[in-house]
Amino acid sequence: MGALRAGLIGLGMMGRHHARVLASLDGVELVAVADPGGDPHSVASGRPVLGSVEELIDAGIDYCVVAVPTASHEPVGLALAAAGVHALIEKPLAHDVAASTALVDAFDKAGLVGAVGHIERFNSALQSLRKRLEQGDLGAIYQVATRRQGPFPARIADVGVVKDLATHDIDLSAWVTQQSFVTVSAQTAHRSGREHEDLVAATCRLSGGAVTSHLVNWLSPFKERLVVVTGEKGAYVANTLTADLTFYANGEVSTTWDAIARFRGVSEGNTIRYAIAKPEPLRTEHEHFRNAVLGLPSDIVTLSQGRETVRVAEAMIASAKGSMIVSL
Incomplete structure (x- = not known):
């Protein structure tokens, strides 16, 4: 052929x-x-x-x-x-x-x-993260938090920051956790004088019970692309600008220092920065x-999956406009 x-x-x-x-x-x-x-x-x-x-x-x-x-x-x-x-x-x-x-x-x-x-989805840090979550390396997934910020893109005029940028975080959150969005709550703002929103802060819940938060704007003078997944055994941090993936484990060492021991949350454990191949995502x-x-x-990424991402994005916009939680 x-x-x-x-x-x-x-x-x-x-x-x-x-x-x-x-x-x-x-x-x-x-x-x-x-x-x-x-x-x-x-x-x-x-x-x-x-x-x-x-x-x-x-x-x-x-x-x-x-x-x-x-x-x-x-x-x-x-x-x-x-x-x-x-x-x-x-x-x-x-x-x-x-x-x-x-x-x-x-x-x-x-x-x-x-x-x-x-x-x-094709960023090697997120590819590695999904495999590790699928293997159960984090245990139960509690939370996904993303931050996507950067300078204003004058080339984008037909949609706002939710459909242009937040759709990245909607799709990757559902994909790495293999859970779908079930509720969406969001706030948006218009700061550039254009028709569409320039920033969004959204809090959502996924079908497996995980809570997500997404901070997205195109009003920042610096560029940030960060995904933090917290779970039963610690937290993964994926930086998709550098394709780095780091794991922060919950500590398993007991402490005899009374002032610290009284805190009954998790403690610091080992930190691992993974060495992974980094082919160009595109x-x-x-x-x-x-x-x-x-x-x-x-x-x-199938068209049906892409449609679901658009559906969640529209729910974010509707939530912000109506000051309400939207169920999907």
């Missing part, structure tokens, strides 16, 4: 990274790229720069990466499904649950592989999607 013929639509900030990986991915030929605004980052490297998804389909592609603004995910994705083209759609899957459902149904009906680009994501298209073993 020859190389898979891939296309890319959307040549903005994420599009240029997708182009780089697609151009060097084994078993894949990037045949053309598309963007109505042209190629601002010069990623085409001699390939045709087309103006629409229809032109990209006419180029004869097997699959397509969709990196257009969120509001355009639905029409572009539906066009690809109608043409029999597999698609990896950047997160969030779509601008709302209804549009997400339309995409899920279209790809299911056509028997095509559809995936969502929740890249954090390349790992692309390798899994390529394998899924080929019918090989793979681990992709």
Whole structure:
């Protein structure tokens, strides 16, 4: 079998990274790229720069990466499904649950592989964390706390921080714990003068009883990507900026110092910073999607999972607007 013929639509900030990986991915030929605004980052490297998804389909592609603004995910994705083209759609899957459902149904009906680009799942720190949680290394999971903060992204205009950034934390929290969200409570604020929210603080409960908290904004002058999972045997801290994973164990050494011994909580134990391989998450994501298209073993974020993440994000926004707890 020859190389898979891939296309890319959307040549903005994420599009240029997708182009780089697609151009060097084994078993894949990037045949053309598309963007109505042209190629601002010069990623085409001699390939045709087309103006629409229809032109990209006419180029004869097997699959397509969709990196257009969120509001355009639905029409572009539906066009690809109608043409029999597999698609990896950047997160969030779509601008709302209804549009997400339309995409899920279209790809299911056509028997095509559809995936969502929740890249954090492919971060080696979180991959390692999920395996350790699955093995029971932490025991019962009590809490997941995430912090995702950074500078204002002028390129994002069609959604707020909940659907653009908090969807990372929604998806990864459900994925690493293998639990679904059942209640959501959130507060948001608008500080940049735009239509959509700029920050969110959310507290949620998962189906297995774990409590989660998510602090997300794009108003900070520094960048932070942190996941802390606390449980029966201690706590894991994953830094997805550096792909580092550290385990802080609950202490098992008794103390004879009365002033400390009277505290009946956990005590300090050993700390382990794991040595793990750190491949680029975007390349790992692309390798899994390529394998899924080929019918090989793979681990992709399905469209149904992407829709569930959008559903939780909409619950956060609704909770903030109505000052209420939303049950899912």
